[in-house]
Amino acid sequence: MSAHQEEITRYWDARPGSYDTEAYHGLGDDREKAAWLSALADLIGQPPLDVLDVGTGTGFLALLLAEAGHRTRGIDLSTAMLAEAQRKATALATPPTFVIGDATQPPSDITGMDAVVCRHLLWTLTEPVQALQNWRVALRPGGRVVAIEWFQETAGAWQPYSDEVVASLPLRRLVDPQQVIEAFEAAGLSNVRAVRLDAIEQVEREVWPDAGDPPERYAITGDRPA
Numbered sequence: 001m002s003a004h005q006e007e008i009t010r011y012w013d014a015r016p017g018s019y020d021t022e023a024y025h026g027l028g029d030d031r032e033k034a035a036w037l038s039a040l041a042d043l044i045g046q047p048p049l050d051v052l053d054v055g056t057g058t059g060f061l062a063l064l065l066a067e068a069g070h071r072t073r074g075i076d077l078s079t080a081m082l083a084e085a086q087r088k089a090t091a092l093a094t095p096p097t098f099v100i101g102d103a104t105q106p107p108s109d110i111t112g113m114d115a116v117v118c119r120h121l122l123w124t125l126t127e128p129v130q131a132l133q134n135w136r137v138a139l140r141p142g143g144r145v146v147a148i149e150w151f152q153e154t155a156g157a158w159q160p161y162s163d164e165v166v167a168s169l170p171l172r173r174l175v176d177p178q179q180v181i182e183a184f185e186a187a188g189l190s191n192v193r194a195v196r197l198d199a200i201e202q203v204e205r206e207v208w209p210d211a212g213d214p215p216e217r218y219a220i221t222g223d224r225p226a
């Protein structure tokens with residue numbers, strides 16, 4: 001693993017304690033959960049599908065998708081974040097499978113996926129186009145990559161890593177969804193588009209009233225050519 005990735009993973013290994021209780025990271029209440037489930041159904045389709053959640057962290061997307069009835073796997077390099085995901089998964093009848101793994105290069109036995117999803121990951125990848133290429137290969141023909149990110153002018157002001165690591169992240173400033181669209185296209189994905197997640201923003205405004213204006217949320221989707 002590169003020194004940069006080691007620093008990134010060290011940061012996340014120290015992070016899980018408060019993560020799920022923070023606005024825009026965890027789920028505030030059932031209204032917020034319903035908004036996410038509805039958005040994911042629109043983006044991915046009806047269960048049961050085979051879905052891989054890359055950079056799953058504490059399992060936000062993987063757990064929602066498993067609850068919706070999808071066969072779900074989550075991978076992440078942070079043992080501590082994954083331990084929290086695993087702890088929450090015990091409440092589900094059909095939990096996701098969580099494994100340690102690099103999102104940029106998912107295990108080669110993961111193939112034929114209907115969807116590869118991620119949330120809040122692209123900004124922290126050192127090689128996002130290479131990752132997207134590998135996700136395309138992990139899909140069945142016609143399968144879909146869905147990346148959920150937020151875009152705001154102040155995004156670059158928050159620097160959890162050293163200056164050197166921040167400088168190595170091509171998508172660290174997610175100000176314009178066009179940057180992500182271009183990365184999807186460079187990775188050979190087709191039908192690439194950005195979808196505003198207005199319903200989630202609206203609910204976040206209500207559920208986290210003290211957290212300020214919610215970030216502009218988008219999903220970028222792209223398909224593996226059939």
Ligand SMILES: C[S@@+](CC[C@H](N)C(=O)[O-])C[C@H]1O[C@@H](n2cnc3c(N)ncnc32)[C@H](O)[C@@H]1O
Binds near residue numbers: 060061102118
């Ligand atoms: C902002 S958190 C997002 C977690 C989760 N996807 C969510 O929506 O709450 C970023 C996560 O990406 C993981 N991560 C960063 N680089 C990674 C890589 N190359 N491979 C796997 N996971 C990675 C971190 O360990 C962390 O759990």
